[in-house]
Amino acid sequence: MSRKFAPLIADRRSFLKSSLMGAAALAPPYPALGAARETAHPKPYPEIKPFDLDETTISDLQVGMSSGKFSAHSLVEKYSSRIDEIDKSGPAINSTIEMNPDASAIADALDKERKEKGPRGPLHGIPVLIKDNIDTADKMMTTAGSLALLGSHPQQDSFVAQKLRAAGAVILGKTNLSEWANIRCSHSTSGWSGRGGLTKNPYVLDRNACGSSSGTGAAISANLCAVGIGTETDGSIVCPSSANGLAGIKPTVGLVSRSGIIPISHSQDGAGPMCRTVRDAAILLGVLTGVDPADPATAANVGKSQTNYAQFCDPNGLKGARIGVARKYFGFNDAVDALMEQSLDVMKKQGATLIDPADIETFGKFDDTELLVFMYELKADLNAYLGRLGPSAPVKTLKDVIDFNDHNREKEMPYFGQDLFLKSEAKGPLTEKAYLDALEKNHQLARTEGIDALMEKHHLDTIVAPTGGPAWLTDLINGDHVAGGSSNAAAVAGYPNINVTAGYVSGLPVGISFFGRAWSEPTLIRIAYAFEQTTKARHAPRFLSTIGAG
Secondary structure: OEOOOHHHOOOHHHHHHHHHHHHHOOOOOOOOOOOOOOOOOOOEOOOOOOOOOOOOOHHHHHHHHHHOOOOHHHHHHHHHHHHHHHHOOOOOOOOEEEEOOOHHHHHHHHHHHHHHHOOOOOOOOOEEEEEOOEOOOOOOOOOOOOHHHOOOOOOOOOHHHHHHHHOOOEEEEEEOOOHHHHOOOOOOOOOEEOOOEEOEOOOEOOEEOOOOOHHHHHHHHOOOOOEEEEEEOEEOOHHHHHHOOOEEEEOOEOOEOOOOEOOOOOOOOEEEEEEOOHHHHHHHHHHHEOOOOOOHHHHHHOOOOOOOHHHHOOOOOOOOOEEEEOHHHOOOOHHHHHHHHHHHHHHHHOOOEEEOOOOOOOOOOOHHHHHHHHHHHHHHHHHHHHHHOOOOOOOOOHHHHHHHHHHOHHHHOOOOOOHHHHHHHOOOOOOOHHHHHHHHHHHHHHHHHHHHHHHHHHOOOEEEEEOOOOOOEOOOOOOOOOOOOOOHHHHHHOOOEEEEEEEEEOOEEEEEEEEOOOOOHHHHHHHHHHHHHHHOOOOOOOOEOOOOOO
8 A cells, every 4th residue: 555665764865865856857847737748759559549438527427327328337348348448458558457257247237226216326337446455255356466365355345345335336347556555675666566567657658657556546547447446555545646647535544444455554554536536536435434343443433524525526615725835845856846836826816825834843754663663564464464364365474475475486576575574574563662652653743743733833724745756767677766755744644635636747647735634534625626626637648658759
């Protein structure tokens, strides 16, 4: 569920500083918000057929099913054919890892139910793709992209899958991801897994889709499905949403249950929607919430969660909003900074009050302890998950996974190793003082002295920062070239974070993040939606082979 752990270790700040000079030369300021800077002879992938569901929303699909233009069955057929055409062939985005063989039958049953009883709600008959670390008790496997879990069929649905099925959604398939949600190695390549291979960015195919929810990000952006689900520990919803031009919501920890999701860290893990519009993401989020006895963290959402977040999609939501500008997250890329300035101008013109700067006082002070907590919780949480799979589980402990990788090095570790797995395996139980102190420090610095203190000081509704830079060139040999990002404060605090497309740098999407206090999803959705509706920055990907080709 983590985007990338190399920037979280001790040299994160020096790495970012060393990236400044090269990144700053990418582009001059944009001529208009959301407009892509012209590149030298970009070449779209040839012979991609038009698709009648491009940029279609949940509401559009429901209107179509009500009128008889579409059916759940026809939507499954259309999206499945599109996956065959451009995900597995043509530009070969490689975002899906497995299709649900029962999807058509499920859709048929839902079409029959619609005729007899009417729709269950806004997701009735809507196809959804979910990340391959989310359990489904069906004919699909749940592997986190690892060959070590091939053949693993969980005995029951995750809470997320249960909620989707209850809402009438059709789980169309599973998406590829950074293997083990990017927690195996400190210099991995995002979007690559031993089982699934490499996911490509649909805007420019030699660029990275960001991780770890790379498959969901690429698939939904490329219009291979209506909506998708990703997971995040730190950045894995918001970064691929930024890199692939999506609206992504990383919820407050405990708003959406994590039971039945292959874990990294119970203090930070979460699942959330990744969609082409904020409204679709809000609709999907409302379906996922609820109290789950199997995830104690969800007990805290009683009286705080909603089942209809779409009600907060207010086009005038920026008016009167107090927005803090977290300047310490800026400065890694001149073109991104210029785009952010245009975005801030939009907010002011729409009636928002900007407190600028409004920096988190504890910025950079919890990077080391965040990783230390992960190393402890990964071992404990993954061992618990694997233990619940039952006697038929291919592996039963983190140590088993490490051994499997060693014995299958050519297939599992052709590009990068498993140093983080080894560090985690060396950790003791969650009763150790080092772990307890690190966790307490994280919460003190990210919550009490961090986001909460800043928002109280300036009476803020949200904090804004660039989500990250434009997608980097994929490099399987050297790993990711991450430069910039703002996900860590909300991630460590366990607080919500929403990415929205702000514009483009050389044809590559760049997102802006809105984050804030625990359970503030309604406020963030209101502000993010208003920004989205004002800018209308997103456009569908063109599947360029590279930038400046020809």
